[in-house]
Amino acid sequence: MGNKFDDIVVNAVNSQEQGIELMEKLIAVAQPGAVYSEPIASGDYTIITASEVSVGMGFGYGIGGGTMSGPAKGETATPDELESGEEEGGGFGGGGGGGGFSMGRPVAVISIGPAGVQVQPVRDVTKIALAFLTAAGSMLFMLSRMRQVSRF
Amino acid sequence: MERLKQMIGWQTVMGRPVTRGDFTVTPQSQALTIRWPNGGLVWNRPVAILVERGGQTERIRIVDITRVLQWGLLGFSLVLGIITVVLTVLHRRNRNG
Numbered sequence: 232m233g234n235k236f237d238d239i240v241v242n243a244v245n246s247q248e249q250g251i252e253l254m255e256k257l258i259a260v261a262q263p264g265a266v267y268s269e270p271i272a273s274g275d276y277t278i279i280t281a282s283e284v285s286v287g288m289g290f291g292y293g294i295g296g297g298t299m300s301g302p303a304k305g306e307t308a309t310p311d312e313l314e315s316g317e318e319e320g321g322g323f324g325g326g327g328g329g330g331g332f333s334m335g336r337p338v339a340v341i342s343i344g345p346a347g348v349q350v351q352p353v354r355d356v357t358k359i360a361l362a363f364l365t366a367a368g369s370m371l372f373m374l375s376r377m378r379q380v381s382r383f
Numbered sequence: 384m385e386r387l388k389q390m391i392g393w394q395t396v397m398g399r400p401v402t403r404g405d406f407t408v409t410p411q412s413q414a415l416t417i418r419w420p421n422g423g424l425v426w427n428r429p430v431a432i433l434v435e436r437g438g439q440t441e442r443i444r445i446v447d448i449t450r451v452l453q454w455g456l457l458g459f460s461l462v463l464g465i466i467t468v469v470l471t472v473l474h475r476r477n478r479n480g
Contacts, residue, residue: 254418254422254423257423257425258416258418258423258425260414260425260427262396262398262414262427263396263397263398263399263410263411263412263427264398264399265427266398266410266412266427266428266429267398267410267412267429270401270403272403277401277403279401279408279410281410281429281445282429283426283427283428283429283447284425284426284427284428285424285425285426285427286424286425287422287423287424287425288422288423288424289419289421289422289423290421290422291421329422331422336449338428338429338445338447338449339429339445339446339447341408341410341432343401343403343404343406343408345404347406347434348406348408348432348434348443350432350443350444350445352445352446352447352448353448353449354448354449355449358449358453359449359452359453362452362453362456362457363456365456365460366456366457366459366460369460369463369464370460370463373463373464373467374467376467376471377467377470377471
């Protein structure tokens with residue numbers, strides 16, 4: 232029983248250490264290297280892309296256990312245990328889980344050429360269209376409400 | 384307060400300069416870091432580039448057009464909603480006397 236508990240504790244500690252390691256990797260996303268790409272040269276021009284990056288994660292774990300007098304459910308006491316009166320049962324268990332997300336979106340392209348340095352923004356047409364449709368829907372709803380009110 | 388500072392960080396970081404011809408471009412980014420005991424969140428976005436040429440430095444802002452338009456449309460919808468509510472209330476008051 233003691234060995235089992237030790238194994239669970241050791242595994243839980245390992246999981247925690249792995250989680251902390253993962254957290255350190257997460258913090259690396261806060262560096263500018265995660266946002267700006269490596270320069271790509273093409274002819275006289277050099278291109279660098281700039282992106283917005285978001286990363287999030289969480290993890291958790293737990294262990295628990297207990298002992299009870301008498302044989303555990305489904306177990307029978309050995310003759311030695313019956314003789315000595317040292318009948319006991321119980322168990323330990325543990326578990327953990329985690330989750331996370333990451334998102335990257337291009338924001339601009341930086342071009343360095345003979346004419347100088349230019350920053351060209353990147354438009355996400357899908358996101359803009361979705362925002363426009365949502366805004367248009369809410370405007371139509373408001374206008375219909377205004378008309379209803381003005382009738383009465 | 385100190386613990387809050389350890390949990391939440393907002394910093395502007397300079398990247399590795401890139402030199403091409405006469406130009407030296409230094410990228411600048413802004414990162415929001417939120418840490419809690421069993422996890423964390425990082426939001427990193429490009430802010431500007433510093434262009435150095437002939438001893439002169441120029442700062443060029445990087446504007447996120449998509450984000451600006453999204454917030455603009457949201458703001459416009461909110462303003463329209465507030466105007467509608469105000470007009471509705473005024474109309475009811477006038478009708479009731």
